Amino acid sequence: MTGKVIIFSAPSGAGKSTIVNYLLSKNLGLEFSISATCRPPRGKEQHGKEYYFFTQDDFKKKIAAHEFLEWEEVYPGCFYGTLQKEVERIWAKGQAVLFDVDVKGGVNIKKKFGDQALSIFIQAPSIDILKKRLISRATDSPEKIEERIAKAEYEMSFASQFDTIIVNDNLETAQKEAEQKVKAFLAR
Ligand SMILES: Nc1nc2c(ncn2[C@@H]2O[C@H](COP(=O)(O)OP(=O)(O)O)[C@@H](O)[C@H]2O)c(=O)[nH]1
Ligand SMILES: Nc1ncnc2c1ncn2[C@@H]1O[C@H](COP(=O)(O)OP(=O)(O)O)[C@@H](O)[C@H]1O
Numbered sequence: 001m002t003g004k005v006i007i008f009s010a011p012s013g014a015g016k017s018t019i020v021n022y023l024l025s026k027n028l029g030l031e032f033s034i035s036a037t038c039r040p041p042r043g044k045e046q047h048g049k050e051y052y053f054f055t056q057d058d059f060k061k062k063i064a065a066h067e068f069l070e071w072e073e074v075y076p077g078c079f080y081g082t083l084q085k086e087v088e089r090i091w092a093k094g095q096a097v098l099f100d101v102d103v104k105g106g107v108n109i110k111k112k113f114g115d116q117a118l119s120i121f122i123q124a125p126s127i128d129i130l131k132k133r134l135i136s137r138a139t140d141s142p143e144k145i146e147e148r149i150a151k152a153e154y155e156m157s158f159a160s161q162f163d164t165i166i167v168n169d170n171l172e173t174a175q176k177e178a179e180q181k182v183k184a185f186l187a188r
Pocket of ligand 2: 010011012013014015016017018019133134136137168169170171172174
């Protein structure tokens with residue numbers, strides 16, 4: 001059983017989650033790939049909903065057992081990855097898989113799936129705007145925001161390795177552009 005995959009990557013704060021959630025609300029035949037992580041759940045987060053939560057030990061065992069399609073140490077000591085069986089679960093339902101992964105993960109998944117995959121890089125108009133968005137989102141401490149900004153320039157350097165780049169300046173325009181690109185790819 002094989003199908004299509006759509007990959008979204010971006011520096012933190014560029015608007016990727018907002019655009020991904022918009023696409024998921026459109027009933028385009030997409031299902032979100034739930035990632036595995038070894039960060040602890042926050043608030044009401046549940047295993048198998050936002051993420052599959054594992055201890056760092058269990059995560060490493062799964063790496064050794066080749067259960068991951070890909071994984072990255074996204075922040076120091078903090079692993080995120082996609083379980084092979086997550087993709088199979090979604091394809092078995094006849095849906096296309098929608099990935100929200102870091103830039104390296106995005107490039108690796110595209111390499112694995114080739115023409116079966118559409119990789120989209122979401123870019124903020126500038127680093128300054130990125131910073132403003134992270135501050136106004138108010139989900140991260142000032143230290144975390146600085147960590148994310150510091151990483152953003154490095155992440156931007158991956159943009160050219162994606163099939164397409166969407167600059168998220170006006171949100172509605174970016175959402176429509178993403179929707180049109182995804183629909184065209186799914187119709188192929
Ligand atoms: N490579 C890879 N990156 C992932 C995966 N899942 C999430 N990420 C990335 O890990 C980062 C998670 O950071 P953040 O958005 O702060 O997520 P949070 O842990 O839910 O607060 C983002 O860049 C995600 O795109 C995955 O399965 N593989
Ligand atoms: N085009 C836009 N203009 C202004 N604010 C935006 C735009 N796109 C997203 N945002 C806001 O910026 C913040 C970061 O967006 P989010 O989707 O959480 O980013 P990411 O998932 O890439 O980290 C959120 O508060 C979101 O509402």
